[in-house]
Amino acid sequence: MVRLIDIAKKTGFSVAVVSRALQQEKDPYDRISEKSRSLIRKAALEMGYTRNLQAAFLRRGQMPAVRVLMPAWTSPEIIQMSMGISDASLKLGYPLIYHYYSRETDYISFLEQSRHEKNTGVIFYLHDRMNREELQRGCEAYLASGGKMIFMNTWSADFSGIVPDMVMLNIDEEYGGRLAAEYLKGLSCREFSIVYTSPDRYSRLRRKGFADALGGEGQPGYSFDFLRVGENYRQYEKRSRKLLNDFYEKAVKQSGKPHGIFFTSFFMANAVMNDLIRRGMEVGKQIHAVGFSSNTVSQYPFYYYAKIVIPFYEMGNTAMKKLVSILNGRQESSQMFQPFMDYDYDI
Amino acid sequence: MVRLIDIAKKTGFSVAVVSRALQQEKDPYDRISEKSRSLIRKAALEMGYTRNLQAAFLRRGQMPAVRVLMPAWTSPEIIQMSMGISDASLKLGYPLIYHYYSRETDYISFLEQSRHEKNTGVIFYLHDRMNREELQRGCEAYLASGGKMIFMNTWSADFSGIVPDMVMLNIDEEYGGRLAAEYLKGLSCREFSIVYTSPDRYSRLRRKGFADALGGEGQPGYSFDFLRVGENYRQYEKRSRKLLNDFYEKAVKQSGKPHGIFFTSFFMANAVMNDLIRRGMEVGKQIHAVGFSSNTVSQYPFYYYAKIVIPFYEMGNTAMKKLVSILNGRQESSQMFQPFMDYDYDI
Structure with a gap:
């Protein structure tokens, strides 16, 4: 985990200056030049610094947890995606709240809970049983409350356009x-x-x-x-x-x-x-x-x-990384993952 | 999720009295009788109240997350246990940090991280490649820092006695x-x-x-x-x-x-x-x-x-419930889970 002091050592600025430079909202009274701010933020980005956001959540008494919605299937793709998400969450320091849904209505209560508990973001693994209109309504309300989202596996139904500029991860x-x-x-x-x-x-x-x-x-x-x-x-x-x-x-x-x-x-x-x-x-x-x-x-x-x-682990891992990147104020785009051949056990 | 006001309504006391009665440490200046305190705590227990602990964690700037250590196997038992744990965590309001380990040394860094980040508790799925002495040392340090733990699947090696009064969940x-x-x-x-x-x-x-x-x-x-x-x-x-x-x-x-x-x-x-x-x-x-x-x-x-x-889901679900119960100051004991027959697909 990268700390403020690591960035300070790397850039030569004091911890206080680094801390101010990394604040989401620019303090009009601080004296840091745009050049220094930019240099510190670039270093923090390169070093994978993310903790300020979590600390800020905790200071406000909010849980910096990411919610994940996936079908409750005991199948390899679900555990592989879960492991990909978990490994990234571990590295980035965000705990997870997994919703493994088995009923069609579960994702609606998922969105409701996500909204009211002011979590940082959600990752969806979509499934064709979802009702498009209800999903759209839920997503809009969640986004309006400041939440961020990533969608995985949107092939099963046409979910594009549910959220403007929605980041979608799919398999080619x-x-x-x-x-x-x-x-x-x-x-x-x-x-x-x-x-x-x-x-x-x-x-x-x-x-x-x-x-x-x-x-x-x-x-x-x-x-x-x-x-x-x-x-x-x-x-x-x-x-x-x-x-x-x-x-x-x-x-x-x-x-x-x-x-x-x-x-x-x-x-x-x-x-x-x-x-x-x-x-x-x-x-x-x-x-x-x-x-x-x-x-x-x-x-x-x-x-x-x-x-x-199919690189399910990679897809889950990337979903978590992109979500945290968005939470840190950066832009992310959709991505397509290519399957690969495994000849190993072929006869 | 049970709130203080729900317990207040149920017991007829004010929210302030309920809040004080449920505090871990008794305030020597409060005027609540032992009888009232006991009545409120019993009602809270029956109603499944758990949020005070999380709020207290957040107030101290600490993450009320539970860490889970499991092998990185893409097998049905792992996803079933993960789902059992996740479902309980969702109900009880604790986010999770999953460590899916693939190297023998991963569980040592797991214990290290758990200790320094002052998380609430950990759930272990044991595996016979673990080094008994290192595990014992890690557990002792973690317990000394105030952490709580639950062990699942201790058959593979003799892990009994590593922690006094260790709560173990096993399959018969x-x-x-x-x-x-x-x-x-x-x-x-x-x-x-x-x-x-x-x-x-x-x-x-x-x-x-x-x-x-x-x-x-x-x-x-x-x-x-x-x-x-x-x-x-x-x-x-x-x-x-x-x-x-x-x-x-x-x-x-x-x-x-x-x-x-x-x-x-x-x-x-x-x-x-x-x-x-x-x-x-x-x-x-x-x-x-x-x-x-x-x-x-x-x-x-x-x-x-x-x-x-094998009821893996039940075992994971029970592990999480028992851990949260321990975090709430209650005593829990080890449990054995019985496999059952499925005749459905028999020919």
Whole structure:
């Protein structure tokens, strides 16, 4: 943690001068030249100084905590984002208040609480179940009370324009699809299939990137969707087995050329690959596969496909850093994060 | 959030009297009788009043944040515990500072920081790589500075006695093993195998519980251990395939009676079950299986075994509640959490 005395030592000014130069509001009676002020503020910025703001909060009896709203999913992306946010908060000295929401109405009470308790800022991980109008109303009231906000993952619904100049962090899903296509082309695949589990916007963007990189449309898509409401695992398995069979008969078996499979989600990828292997297909010869990964501690030790990894930790980490930067009066802009390939466990 | 005025309304005293009665240190000049003080404090306790402490922290310019130390694993237990802690912190109004550690030395700097920043309390999720002596020294210094602490998961090493009257929250691993045995006995299994992935203390306790419930030792154990350092997935798979084959030939194939398999960890459970099914074994007839679950959003849609679920969320939630209770001057004791059976996805 950078202290005033560190900045004083670095710049050669006294602690008192450094303290005054770093105050948000310029004191009309102080004698610090614009040049000195600018020099001190630049040094403080470079050294990552942030504590004055927290001390100011504490002096006013306010909690310099940042609120984070994320869905209550016990999935790898949530813990990775949480860790990214937590690591940055630890470094920057801001404690966190996590709201893991499970009901649609939770984010409204989140905004209400944030507003009344005068916290410094909030980080949103958006979800398509959110009501756009209510979210807009809540955000406007929160901003009017002086709060700052960062949004993550705004693909699932059109949340742009909810807040003017809203800082949004997103994943370049199309780029991930292109990566998958380039990987399979590099392995001399001549025919391609897309296996997806849901027609959501993520899947559409991933499929679009994949199709674009292959020079247009024409890749057959196979939808292995999720467990349905009221369906038990036995029924689900039966339905999936039928789909697996169709997929094998139509897409893979009759293919005389190396066949490339793109999984837009890790879900079902292991089941599909296991099924193909069970049917005697040679992975790495007749078929090649690549899929978006859950990027987790392995739940299942055998991976038969190269993985496209989403930098969730980085996104969370950047969200926290940008929010604190905004709290310190600086401008921040939106950012897109690119997935990357992990070939490590490929067979 | 319970306010002073709520307690005043409930008890019929003025806000000023309620405020004085709830002060940690008794003011020798106040005129509140012991009976009234006791009545007010009892009502505050029942109503879940906690804010006075936070306000007092803020008045002293101190951050009423609770620090949490957990391993940086992107696994379901970590996010479940984090959610349990976060939900309680949200309700009780304490922000959190999460330290997700990945290096062995991180918990020492954690204790150092906790001590110097005068935070209210810490929650530990222990891990066997911790050095006992260093941990003890750090804890003693932290306690001497007025901090409070709660420990979770002290099985992995003998951490008892590090702090006198340490409040420890643990999972009754033996009970989980007994649950598994009772489940398989109820399905008329007559022969049993234990599949485990590591000879750690969790696995030993689970195996002991299982063996005890079956009336003693004698169940053959098969160790499918983890990916070794320097080993790639292809080598690992080859080794595992050999183990699977041995397991099938020795334990399952020759069994004339219904065979019960107990997985002490979710790791390898799907792979083993898939292999048995591929070999034509009938799950639910010739073989029955039960295993400790990762309790997660499914990574793999088909489950062929009943699951023993560990209440990680509850443990985290209770840790935070007990810590805040201790901060409010009350006594808390250690607690054991019992795993439970989830039959839902069993086939």
